[in-house]
Amino acid sequence: MATMEFQAARQPVRRTGGRSARVRAAVIDATLAALLTRGLDDLSITEIAQQAGVHPTTIYRRWGGRSNLALDAVLSGTEAEIPPPDTGSLRGDLLAVIRGIFPFLRTPLGELLVRLALRRDLPEYEAARGGYWAQRFRAGAALFERARARGELRADVDPVLALETLVGPMYVRMLMTGEPLDDALLVRCVDLVLDGIATRPR
Amino acid sequence: MATMEFQAARQPVRRTGGRSARVRAAVIDATLAALLTRGLDDLSITEIAQQAGVHPTTIYRRWGGRSNLALDAVLSGTEAEIPPPDTGSLRGDLLAVIRGIFPFLRTPLGELLVRLALRRDLPEYEAARGGYWAQRFRAGAALFERARARGELRADVDPVLALETLVGPMYVRMLMTGEPLDDALLVRCVDLVLDGIATRPR
DNA sequence: CAGATAACGCAAGCTAAGTAGCGATAAGAT
DNA sequence: ATCTTATCGCTACTTAGCTTGCGTTATCTG
Known part of the structure; x- marks a missing residue:
């Protein structure tokens, strides 16, 4: 050798x-x-x-x-990152968040991304899915910290659940009911999450 | 002849x-x-x-x-109908609604139904989809009428949007983030929709 | 009981997805 | 400039989804 x-x-x-x-x-x-x-x-x-x-x-x-x-x-x-907003008020921040997501979801590419994320029969996506959405939702944590410091946020609020509740109707309409969806509805979503539907706090 | x-x-x-x-x-x-x-x-x-x-x-x-x-x-x-609840309070009714939906969604058949509803490449479903979800969400209308009569409901609340906001987090977790989902979270969903996250009404 | 016929079984064939082997080409290294 | 080899193109093949045509069976009607 x-x-x-x-x-x-x-x-x-x-x-x-x-x-x-x-x-x-x-x-x-x-x-x-x-x-x-x-x-x-x-x-x-x-x-x-x-x-x-x-x-x-x-x-x-x-x-x-x-x-x-x-x-x-x-x-x-899909390489674009959405910077977390800081408008000075909780309502402004939430509105900015949902207004940042909504136009992208109406994009053909955005809708495609959502639909891919929903597939469970593609093992290649299972790994990417969890990390993608977790990152997307965790990005809003700072937003709630500032609101809490300003005294705008109730003490027992879970930021993740709040964000999910905020964007929930948007996804429900886009994916299931197919009902109309515009900027005015986004504002109503924000106000509903902020104030609730009950006449007075229990 | x-x-x-x-x-x-x-x-x-x-x-x-x-x-x-x-x-x-x-x-x-x-x-x-x-x-x-x-x-x-x-x-x-x-x-x-x-x-x-x-x-x-x-x-x-x-x-x-x-x-x-x-x-x-x-x-x-899937022929089962979910009777609209009447527990005497808005909170009880909403809890009953979401508690009626949730176990079915965890059923293999329930999850299958949701996934079928999400498909857009099957033209056969397009007709059935709209009617199915519209009926499912409209069934809760009476619930809100009673709450309004009892003075539990804010004047400007849209029942459909309220229901979508109520169940939104459930679908978001099931379909996208895959985060844990149990009865305790359902209760928090109801309370969040009722009271909102802001410290005081604007 | 006795037609008429809707619905089924069977065999053959077509189309597209996906795979394997082999030679050709061009990017990168010495 | 020359060699090495990763990558690509091409042909042939296998497999599965789906369709077509025809004979057979079982159901309904009178």
């Missing part, structure tokens, strides 16, 4: 910017387009491959299935 | 109780079982047919696809 080529189990060399990157970009773009027009379940790998100018086998090899492909495409298109 | 058999464009003769009925019952049962174990998307018509002792072709002919089959099965298994 003259030359002992010690070759550690190295991972494949990245080819950033080369053909691989071009192929990936083309496929992701085509997948997003297909997702927005045809939905998740009617996704045709062959059609995406044609649209991207790529052979279907390539997609099957790189992504392995439509779940991974869709997840990769959506997460690639 | 001796006998003029006037034969209007009659619809196929119903064969209630015969082989057709038996086949239908067997297929519906097998479909429900398959839905509860394998989910909607991994549904195998061939497997259901074997389970029901029926040829796959029969299912394709009668139902035409898995969407119709699943919808028929679920609606056949």
Whole structure:
């Protein structure tokens, strides 16, 4: 044994910017387009491959299935962070929060993200789902701390439950009843969460 | 022409109780079982047919696809009506409402119903969805009328929005965050909707 | 009991999803 | 500039979903 080529189990060399990157970009773009027009379940790998100018086998090899492909495409298109607001009042902050979420949810990409998050038959999403929503809801914690310091918040209020109650009707209408949903309703949601529906505190 | 058999464009003769009925019952049962174990998307018509002792072709002919089959099965298994409660107080009524919904949602059939309602790629469901949820939410109207007569309800409260706000967190937790959900949380949901989170009414 | 026929079973075939093997190409390293 | 090899394209194949056509059975009507 003259030359002992010690070759550690190295991972494949990245080819950033080369053909691989071009192929990936083309496929992701085509997948997003297909997702927005045809939905998740009617996704045709062959059609995406044609649209991207790529052979279907390539997609099957790189992504392995439509779940991974869709997840990769959506997460690639959703990098925006929503900064927590600080308007000086609890009502203003809550209004800013819900007004920050609402327009995004009306976006085709936003609705797609929500629908992906609801799927339970895609094991690839189970890991991403919990972390995504937890982060999104925890971001509002500071908001409630400030309100409590200002004396605007009842003592026994759970911030997470309050946020869930705030945005709950929005999701219920979007996903189930399909009833109309506009900015005026968002204001009513905020005021309902703030004041409740009872005539006087018990 | 001796006998003029006037034969209007009659619809196929119903064969209630015969082989057709038996086949239908067997297929519906097998479909429900398959839905509860394998989910909607991994549904195998061939497997259901074997389970029901029926040829796959029969299912394709009668139902035409898995969407119709699943919808028929679920609606056949969900005939229970939830009577609107009347406990004498707004808080008691709201608690009864949410306590009536919650256990059903934890049922496999309940969760299945919710997930079916969330699907937008099944045109068969679009018609059923709106009516189902509208009825479910309108059933609570009387509840609020009584509360208003007792002077327990603020004047400007929208009953539908109030109900959506009440059950919103429950759905958010079940569908998105996956956070724990028990009876104690239901009580907190009711109290939050009743009293709000602000220290004093504006 | 005796037609008429709706509904079912069966076999064959079509389409699309997904996989495997193999040669070709181009990105990256020496 | 040249070599190595990760990645891609191509063909062929397997599998499952679904449809079609035809003969058979069981139900309903008279």
